[in-house]
Amino acid sequence: SQQGxxxxxxxxxxEGENATMNCSYKTSINNLQWYRQNSGRGLVHLILIxxxxxxxxxxxxxxxxxxxxxxxxxxxxxxxxxDTASYFCATFxxxxxxxxxxxxxxxxxxx
Amino acid sequence: SQTIHQWPATxxxxxxxxxxxxxxxxxTSNPNLYWYRQAAGRGLQLLFYSVGIGQISSEVxxxxxxxxxxxxxxxxxxxxxxxxxxxxxxxxxxxxxxxxNTIYFxxxxxxxxx
Numbered sequence: 001s002q003q004g005x006x007x008x009x010x011x012x013x014x015e016g017e018n019a020t021m022n023c024s025y026k027t028s029i030n031n032l033q034w035y036r037q038n039s040g041r042g043l044v045h046l047i048l049i050x051x052x053x054x055x056x057x058x059x060x061x062x063x064x065x066x067x068x069x070x071x072x073x074x075x076x077x078x079x080x081x082x083d084t085a086s087y088f089c090a091t092f093x094x095x096x097x098x099x100x101x102x103x104x105x106x107x108x109x110x111x
Numbered sequence: 112s113q114t115i116h117q118w119p120a121t122x123x124x125x126x127x128x129x130x131x132x133x134x135x136x137x138x139t140s141n142p143n144l145y146w147y148r149q150a151a152g153r154g155l156q157l158l159f160y161s162v163g164i165g166q167i168s169s170e171v172x173x174x175x176x177x178x179x180x181x182x183x184x185x186x187x188x189x190x191x192x193x194x195x196x197x198x199x200x201x202x203x204x205x206x207x208x209x210x211x212n213t214i215y216f217x218x219x220x221x222x223x224x225x
Contacts, residue, residue: 031212042201042216043155088154092212097143097162098170099205099214103154 005102006089012108019076021105023089024069030092032065034074037086037104046074046087076107084109113138117202117217124224130175130189132220134202137183142204144185145214146177149199161185162207197224 007022023032031050035043049056049065049072056063062075076083086104117134124130136142143162147155157170159177167177174193178186185202199221205214 033213040199040219040221042218043203045213045215048213096168097205097207098157098160098168099145099212100157101147101155 006087006105008105009103010106010108012110013079014110015079015081017079019079019083019107019109021074021087021107023072023074023102025072025089025091025102026070027091029067032063032072033090033092033099034061034063034072035088035090035101037088039085043088079107079109081109081111083107113204113215115202115204115215115217117220119220120218121221122223124192124222126194126224127191130187130192130196130222132187132200132202132222134185134187134217135183136204139183139204139206141182143207143214144179145203145205146185146187147201147203149201149219151198155201159187192224194224197222 005024013019029051031048033048034046036046037043047058047061047063049063051067060077065072072089086106088101088104090099090101092099114137145160146158148158149155159167159169161167161179164179164182175189199219201219202217203214
């Protein structure tokens with residue numbers, strides 16, 4: 001079953017602009033993570049935010065979490081061509097060890 | 112450091128043939144292991160996960176099965192492939208709460224059933 005739903009499904013922006021992707025989920029979580037996938041490759045972990053955190057930064061990445069709305073956002077500032085990839089949110093609950101991914105946002109950075 | 116290996120990278124199989132995809136993890140012990148499938152341009156679907164040898168949880172009823180014969184080995188199998196089994200299969204490992212719930216992926220296996 002799909003837990004997270006990313007929005008938008010696809011996003012094209014000019015290099016240098018900021019890219020914002022959103023994720024909504026359905027059940028209570030312990031943490032939410034964002035992953036990146038280059039075309040035809042495995043996923044790479046970007047950042048994790050715990051349920052008691054509201055915002056987290058890592059380099060050009062900024063993640064927010066609103067547990068009351070069951071939503072998260074990933075902001076990539078000053079985008080670069082190399083940021084072109086698909087981005088997925090994933091949720092984890094302590095009831096089991098499953099990690100459930102959303103359908104992803106395909107980000108395309110235009111030169 | 113921990114590494115994950117997954118093979119074969121690419122596979123073309125006829126309908127009705129068997130399947131075996133293998134995944135091994137090095138540099139850690141008692142990992143949680145996962146198999147995901149990704150259809151073209153789609154999200155990841157969790158197929159199986161395992162928290163220990165011989166412990167397999169199935170998420171989606173289908174003609175696929177998984178086994179964990181050794182602590183760091185996870186195998187995805189099918190006795191008879193269907194066209195709908197085509198996709199990108201990803202193995203992943205993690206350490207659960209101890210590892211911060213982060214999982215690490217292999218490079219994936221492209222399966223085309225013809």
